[in-house]
Amino acid sequence: MTELNGALIGCGFFAVNQMHAWQDVAGASIVAICDRDPERLRIVGDQFGIGRRYSDAAEMFADGGFDFVDIATTVQSHRALVEMAAAHKVPAICQKPFAKTLDDAKAMVKVCAEAGLPLMVHENFRWQTPIQAVKKVLEAGTIGQPFWGRFSFRSGYDVFSGQPYLAEGERFIIEDLGIHTLDIARYILGDVAALSARTKRVNPRIKGEDVATILLDHENGATSIVDVSYASKLSTEPFPETLIELDGTEGSIRLSQGYKLEVTGKSGTEVSDVSPTLLSWASRPWHNIQESVYAIQQHWAERLAAGGETSTAGADNLKTFALVEAAYDSAASGQTVDVKAML
Ligand code: NAD
Ligand code: 89V
Incomplete structure (x- = not known):
């Protein structure tokens, strides 16, 4: 090359x-x-x-x-x-x-x-090993047509020590973290026609919202929930895992804490470990994100050399970014927002 x-x-x-x-x-x-x-x-x-x-x-x-x-x-x-x-x-x-x-x-x-x-947005979460594993199962048709999903990131991890600017903005969790979760929802269940959102600020030491619950109407008729929180105190801290639940016409997928993937189809349930690789320079718990940084950058190098659109090209990312804007609009107005009209 x-x-x-x-x-x-x-x-x-x-x-x-x-x-x-x-x-x-x-x-x-x-x-x-x-x-x-x-x-x-x-x-x-x-x-x-x-x-x-x-x-x-x-x-x-x-x-x-x-x-x-x-x-x-x-x-x-x-x-x-x-x-x-x-x-x-x-x-x-x-x-x-x-x-x-x-x-x-x-x-x-x-x-x-x-x-x-070429313009690519470094939207790396969809490149995480567990997310790629969910996508692969869905594409194999094991659970049939998905009609419902939940994409959840709930944590009490102190992100502010490494990134102090996150405590200072008027906007926080949807813009910084929810943007990844919304992108995963789009990647797995397809583009979104409309959404409704509710937000809260629990941590009094930050300016923006640290909890958001978002209801998505996907264009293919599926419904999903994206719920994100940095105010959740849990027995085992899950940062930075995105947990996924998907129900389809023939079965279901559950990606649960500890990178455990459970797939139920017509022939029963299979459980597998979809943990990310710990790269030589990576450190827990960030290794999941760090591996996806390598994956997206390798993808860019290959596409730039060979030609062809990247998975998270600027044009694709407008559809994720619109979900962020729509979520803030919906949380402010209490109304459902027509996402397609924004694009
Ligand atoms: P940071 O503040 O630690 O680093 C930003 C650096 O950019 C600073 O050193 C600053 O001096 C420099 N800089 C800013 N404007 C510049 C300019 N015009 N010219 C030259 N230098 C300039 O921020 P960070 O935490 O590293 O975040 C950087 C970006 O990465 C943000 O957009 C953040 O959302 C994103 N981020 C992504 C992930 C992910 O997983 N994709 C994770 C963390 C942060
Ligand atoms: O991925 C990010 O953008 C980071 C974090 C995972 C801490 O939210 O800011």
């Missing part, structure tokens, strides 16, 4: 996972990094042996010498950096949340499409 050269912008908390994963990806590596914080630039540059270091993304693009850019900054800079990449004809990966608003996200998709450039 031809070796693709990449540049990474944003050397913060999560980018360290991305840098580790790029070292494992076949066919791509990072040759330049950028962060406006000199300390983060130094730490990541030294840790991964990257000589080309920039404090200004515009300077890095002007120097060029890379085939794609991996944008790992927080959401405020995503639109400007994707537009900068498009202006320099550089394919881009952009971390979730894709943008601050759906209008921004649409503009980002448009500018890359007009320039004929």
